Amino acid sequence: MTRPAPDPATDPATDPGPTAADGDDTSFPLARTCPFTPPDDYAGMRERADLTRARIPSGKRPWLVTRHEDVRAALSHPAASSDARNPAFPALGDGEQVVAAELRPFIRMDPPDHTLVRRMLVGEFTVRRVRAMRPAIEAVCAEQVEYLLSRPAPADLVADYANRVSTTVICRLLGVPLEDLEFFRRITSISGSRDSTEEEVGAALGELFGLIDRLIDDKAKDPRDDLISRLATGPLARGEITRHSLLSQIGITLNAGHETSRNMIPLAALALLEHPEQLELLREDPQLWPGAVDELLRYLSVADVITLRVATEDIPLSSGTIPAGDGYIALLGAANHDPGAFPEPGRLDVRRTQRNHVAFGYGTHQCVGQNLGRLEIEIALRTLFDRVPTLRSELALADLPARSSSAIFGLDEVPVSW
Amino acid sequence: MVSRPVTALRLETDPDTCAGAGQCVRAAPDLFDQDDDGLVVLLRAHVPPEARERALTAADWCPSGAVTAHDPS
Numbered sequence A: 001m002t003r004p005a006p007d008p009a010t011d012p013a014t015d016p017g018p019t020a021a022d023g024d025d026t027s028f029p030l031a032r033t034c035p036f037t038p039p040d041d042y043a044g045m046r047e048r049a050d051l052t053r054a055r056i057p058s059g060k061r062p063w064l065v066t067r068h069e070d071v072r073a074a075l076s077h078p079a080a081s082s083d084a085r086n087p088a089f090p091a092l093g094d095g096e097q098v099v100a101a102e103l104r105p106f107i108r109m110d111p112p113d114h115t116l117v118r119r120m121l122v123g124e125f126t127v128r129r130v131r132a133m134r135p136a137i138e139a140v141c142a143e144q145v146e147y148l149l150s151r152p153a154p155a156d157l158v159a160d161y162a163n164r165v166s167t168t169v170i171c172r173l174l175g176v177p178l179e180d181l182e183f184f185r186r187i188t189s190i191s192g193s194r195d196s197t198e199e200e201v202g203a204a205l206g207e208l209f210g211l212i213d214r215l216i217d218d219k220a221k222d223p224r225d226d227l228i229s230r231l232a233t234g235p236l237a238r239g240e241i242t243r244h245s246l247l248s249q250i251g252i253t254l255n256a257g258h259e260t261s262r263n264m265i266p267l268a269a270l271a272l273l274e275h276p277e278q279l280e281l282l283r284e285d286p287q288l289w290p291g292a293v294d295e296l297l298r299y300l301s302v303a304d305v306i307t308l309r310v311a312t313e314d315i316p317l318s319s320g321t322i323p324a325g326d327g328y329i330a331l332l333g334a335a336n337h338d339p340g341a342f343p344e345p346g347r348l349d350v351r352r353t354q355r356n357h358v359a360f361g362y363g364t365h366q367c368v369g370q371n372l373g374r375l376e377i378e379i380a381l382r383t384l385f386d387r388v389p390t391l392r393s394e395l396a397l398a399d400l401p402a403r404s405s406s407a408i409f410g411l412d413e414v415p416v417s418w
Numbered sequence B: 001m002v003s004r005p006v007t008a009l010r011l012e013t014d015p016d017t018c019a020g021a022g023q024c025v026r027a028a029p030d031l032f033d034q035d036d037d038g039l040v041v042l043l044r045a046h047v048p049p050e051a052r053e054r055a056l057t058a059a060d061w062c063p064s065g066a067v068t069a070h071d072p073s
């Protein structure tokens, strides 16, 4: 946990920024010192009397919102816009902005367009619907943990377990057939890897959209009990959504539902291995699991920098006003580690009863798949620790390679033995 | 908190602003449900004192302001 923070750019003395006027800006995103906790510099930003201005790779200078109450206010304010077509939208890379503006996934839309798409999907993720998925998810995790154990140790908790669980669960939900699962895994490993070139990512996304396009046709003709079938025979058939938009909406759901769990499961497992007394509490009282998952979501805050917005009117916050027209990033990890909201925020405490964390965001875009995400993480961890009680990490935390380029924090590889 | 008299509450929900992620159902399954389209269904508008805390939690967790708590009247 003692890797030095590689963020010399936050020191104006060593990095004056591209222009003198930018000298006080914080170069963003910041790297984590410890893979478990959001960047240390968030603490100073939360305590400042005013908002921090960031400089992101695209050269834009969005405001950073860090206090728990401010993050909630900034995400639920009616003037919070997620529309990536706005030039002020603070996508961390230019490529991301172009793709989002062109594909218009609903995560980057405003009402009323957003509401229309979201309403088509929320029925798939109700508390009741997700509860009914438990046996299926248990079966998936039981199968994948045997796969992990069949690998020669050290095996990779990411590729040999978490990724297999998350791709299988999301593909089942959407109705991606088993025979396309390996194809989906291959494409997402290219599109999600920092070693891929822009062309490779473009080609991979093209292949993914080709697959979804084919599935929409197949399921319109021969509908099954799955999400793509229901959208193809419902809203698409009735002309309530265009095919272009439907492709994007299925694409974002596949991606958002896969990468988050894929990253959360190994990190959460490591966090529990690093805090054996917490794992012991869970072994003694399995009823603590659902609360532990929320605590791990808060503590790890993997979607920290996903919440990009533009203020369409002035947005007043306790730490200052975001002026109309400016971009901002509501830092979920900073809010989740605000000592004003969570006593001793740096402590992993599976018995913490407070659940008002913002790991799934806040406001009308709050994660539509959160009930599924919680259940999937819980079952994946329980199955892992029940079946592999001697599980241990092969590398020190500081030596684990982080996925630096991704919008969702995660580790590239987590070698484990048992 | 402990010594303050615990009183009843009146809940209101607004399906038009509901974002459908079911935070209210998680907070208080006896007070809220979701319909097949995922939108909030209020099971009990008049909240007895013993369910007051759960009702307030639901109003706090609801990300879209679709759950509001009021004094009974």
Ligand code: HEM
Pocket: A082, A106, A107, A108, A118, A170, A252, A253, A256, A257, A258, A260, A261, A264, A297, A302, A303, A306, A307, A308, A332, A359, A360, A361, A362, A364, A365, A366, A367, A368, A369, A370, A372, A373, A374, A377
């Ligand atoms: C497991 C951990 C997960 C985390 C930490 C997480 C986090 C988030 C966050 C923070 C947002 C809000 C983004 C914003 O406000 O701009 C979001 C939105 C979204 N998430 Fe998740 N998510 C998770 C799992 C899932 C799963 C399992 C699915 C799908 C099956 C999913 C699908 C989505 C979609 C489609 C959106 C866009 C919703 C909208 O804009 O209305 N997520 N997620």
Ligand code: SF4
Pocket: B013, B017, B018, B019, B020, B021, B022, B023, B024, B025, B032, B034, B038, B039, B040, B061, B062, B063, B064, B065, B066, B067
């Ligand atoms: S918590 Fe709010 S947004 Fe979510 S289902 Fe309940 S009323 Fe709707």
